[in-house]
Every structure is written in C-alpha cells, then in structure tokens.
Amino acid sequence: MTSDRRVVVIGGGLAGLRCAARLTAGGAAAVTVLGEEPHAPYNRVLLAEILAGRYAPEVIALPEPGPALRRGVRAVRVDRAERAVHCDDGAVLGYDTLVLATGSNPVLPPLRGLFEPDGRELPEGVHAFRTMDDCLALSAAVRPGLRAVV
Ligand SMILES: Cc1cc2nc3c(=O)[nH]c(=O)nc-3n(C[C@H](O)[C@H](O)[C@H](O)COP(=O)(O)OP(=O)(O)OC[C@H]3O[C@@H](n4cnc5c(N)ncnc54)[C@H](O)[C@@H]3O)c2cc1C
Numbered sequence: 001m002t003s004d005r006r007v008v009v010i011g012g013g014l015a016g017l018r019c020a021a022r023l024t025a026g027g028a029a030a031v032t033v034l035g036e037e038p039h040a041p042y043n044r045v046l047l048a049e050i051l052a053g054r055y056a057p058e059v060i061a062l063p064e065p066g067p068a069l070r071r072g073v074r075a076v077r078v079d080r081a082e083r084a085v086h087c088d089d090g091a092v093l094g095y096d097t098l099v100l101a102t103g104s105n106p107v108l109p110p111l112r113g114l115f116e117p118d119g120r121e122l123p124e125g126v127h128a129f130r131t132m133d134d135c136l137a138l139s140a141a142v143r144p145g146l147r148a149v150v
Contacts, residue, residue, distance in 0.1 A: 008085050008095040009033045010075045016101030017041055020065055032093055033065060034085070036074035039132045040064060047135045057132065106130045 007023055009016045012035020020031045035041065041062040049055040070087075077086040078098065085093045106128040108114065114126065122128065127138050 005029045005096045006094060007031045007097045007099060008093050009099040009101055010085065011035065011099075011101035011103060012037065012041055012069055012071065013044065013101060013103045014062070015103070016099065017062055017065055017069070019099055019101060020068055021063075024065070024068060029097070031068050033069045034073050034075045034087060034093075035069055035071050036088075037131060037133070038072040040071075041069065042132055044130070047129070047132065050132075050135050051129075051138055057136075 007029040020033045023029045043060045046060040074088040075085050
C-alpha cells in the first residue's frame with residue numbers, strides 16, 4: 001500500500017481503533033475512523049467498573065488517534081460503485097479500502113410488553129448495557145432503595 005491509499009474504518013471501538021493505529025503507524029495509509037459515539041474512545045470491557053463507582057470514565061479512555069477519528073459521526077450508507085461512505089453529518093468520504101468494525105448491538109429478548117406496538121425505543125426504566133451512554137444513564141438512575149432486575 002502507498003501512503004495516499006485511503007482507508008475508512010467504520011466503528012471507533014477497540015477493533016477499529018487498533019486497526020487504524022496499525023495502519024497509521026506503518027504510514028501505509030491515510031486512515032479515517034468514523035465513530036458514532038460522542039465520547040472519547042474507551043475500553044468497553046471496563047464499563048461495569050464505572051457503574052460500580054470504582055473508576056471514573058476518563059480512567060478507561062483509550063489512546064486518542066487524533067484527527068483520524070471523527071467522533072459523533074455515523075456512517076449511514078455505503079456506495080460501493082462510487083467507493084464512498086455517506087455520513088449523518090452530510091460528509092461523503094471516498095475510500096480505497098473500507099473496514100467494518102461496527103461491533104454488535106445488544107440482543108433484546110422477545111419479551112411481551114417490552115416495547116409499545118411498533119415502538120423501537122426501550123421504555124423508561126429499562127436499560128441495555130453496552131455503551132458509555134447506557135452506563136451513564138444507569139448510573140443516573142441509581143438511588144437509595146432502587147430495586148433492579150438484571
Ligand atoms: C459491559 C461489557 C463488558 C464486557 N466485558 C468483556 C470482557 O470481560 N472480556 C471480553 O473479551 N469482552 C468483553 N465485552 C465485549 C467487548 O467489549 C467486545 O467484544 C469489544 O468491545 C468488541 O470490540 P469492537 O471494536 O469489535 O466493537 P465495539 O466495541 O462495539 O465498537 C464498535 C463501535 O462502532 C460504532 N458504530 C457502529 N455502527 C456505526 C456506524 N454506522 N457509524 C459509526 N460508528 C458505528 C459503535 O457505536 C461502537 O462504538 C464486554 C462488553 C460489554 C458491553
């Protein structure tokens with residue numbers, strides 16, 4: 001690869017950032033990482049420690065990849081013919097190589113009554129636990145006498 005080779009990585013989690021760091025360190029490519037989460041990159045594995053109050057969010061931060069990471073930007077469409085990624089902020093990024101490092105979504109069980117008919121948002125008081133936002137929302141919900149079912 002030459003250094004003018006454009007790599008777009010969709011997903012600013014552990015996998016996407018590690019991949020970008022390797023490619024950037026070798027000078028092999030001009031890398032852009034799209035990360036829909038607005039937070040500084042973090043080690044998801046340690047989220048429970050934040051919820052438990054053992055760590056502050058900044059303790060689990062991953063090394064910032066600098067301008068390579070476009071935080072808070074979601075890829076919404078891939079145009080394979082044009083080799084371009086369309087983002088929710090209107091940007092269109094051309095690529096030579098596209099990396100999908102989008103992780104996973106929590107599987108929500110098919111529990112009757114969990115969603116409103118045709119609803120897609122979890123109701124108040126029901127949380128998934130995958131992201132920093134989930135963790136902060138759960139922390140904010142904790143109060144003395146709270147009863148939780150996991
Ligand atoms: C609470 C918790 C504890 C865990 N503990 C462990 C553990 O102890 N050991 C272990 O091995 N694993 C653990 N895991 C699993 C581990 O965190 C994942 O395997 C790992 O984070 C996967 O990394 P990833 O980069 O592939 O995906 P992710 O970390 O999920 O990162 C993917 C990123 O891509 C972003 N993204 C998705 N779609 C788009 C899009 N269209 N545009 C832009 N960005 C997008 C997502 O928002 C996310 O930030 C745990 C997970 C959780 C939630």
